[in-house]
Amino acid sequence: MDAIVAVDSNWAIGQAGGMLFHLPKDLQYFKRMTLGKTLVMGRATLDSLPGGRPLPGRSSIVLTRDRGFCRQGAQAAHSLNELSDLIDSLPPEQVMLIGGGQLYHALIDCCHTAYVTRVEASAPAADTWFPRLDERPGWALEDRAPIQEDKGLRHQVYIYRNRIVRPLGEILEKL
Numbered sequence: 001m002d003a004i005v006a007v008d009s010n011w012a013i014g015q016a017g018g019m020l021f022h023l024p025k026d027l028q029y030f031k032r033m034t035l036g037k038t039l040v041m042g043r044a045t046l047d048s049l050p051g052g053r054p055l056p057g058r059s060s061i062v063l064t065r066d067r068g069f070c071r072q073g074a075q076a077a078h079s080l081n082e083l084s085d086l087i088d089s090l091p092p093e094q095v096m097l098i099g100g101g102q103l104y105h106a107l108i109d110c111c112h113t114a115y116v117t118r119v120e121a122s123a124p125a126a127d128t129w130f131p132r133l134d135e136r137p138g139w140a141l142e143d144r145a146p147i148q149e150d151k152g153l154r155h156q157v158y159i160y161r162n163r164i165v166r167p168l169g170e171i172l173e174k175l
């Protein structure tokens with residue numbers, strides 16, 4: 001599994017259930033990076049998508065403890081155990097963790113690569129964050145894409161690799 005995210009200069013990712021920035025070029029990048037893959041997301045992130053609907057051209061697995069959860073085009077996983085059963089047979093590079101805060105914090109160390117769009121701005125009212133990969137054991141910056149600009153906001157994709165990928169099963173044992 002890999003992760004993809006957009007963060008501000010303090011690794012913030014969200015505010016009041018929504019995104020911090022609207023960056024059309026980065027959304028195009030997100031689309032290119034996720035099309036045809038299986039997306040893993042928390043229920044709050046699904047709710048934040050247009051119409052609360054899964055994104056077209058991709059499979060969606062949604063983590064929720066709500067046994068009554070039913071959303072067309074989305075498959076529910078009610079625990080990390082159920083998630084493990086659903087993604088175990090898939091090639092790791094075909095599975096993309098897309099958020100949000102709870103899911104990134106629970107699963108980031110199970111990811112091989114994180115595609116982090118770093119936006120040169122800070123969102124003071126943010127209430128959700130991504131793990132700070134610069135300080136996280138096992139993670140190292142491998143590459144940076146050219147700087148882009150959207151509506152006056154400069155942003156750049158940083159590619160981080162995890163040298164100590166933890167199997168999902170190992171995380172489950174610690175819960």
Ligand SMILES: NC(=O)c1ccc[n+]([C@@H]2O[C@H](COP(=O)([O-])OP(=O)(O)OC[C@H]3O[C@@H](n4cnc5c(N)ncnc54)[C@H](OP(=O)(O)O)[C@@H]3O)[C@@H](O)[C@H]2O)c1
Pocket residue numbers: 004005006007012013014015016017018019020041042043044045046048063064065066077078079080098099100101102103104106128
């Ligand atoms: N900047 C970015 O790239 C980016 C990407 C994605 C999201 N975001 C932002 O992040 C925010 C949402 O993040 P969030 O942390 O509030 O929520 P989240 O991680 O998207 O979803 C949290 C929900 O996931 C379910 N869940 C979590 N752990 C679970 C487990 N072990 N087993 C079963 N279900 C589990 C629960 O759903 P139930 O309550 O239904 O049980 C929980 O309320 C929004 O502001 C969104 O816009 C930003």
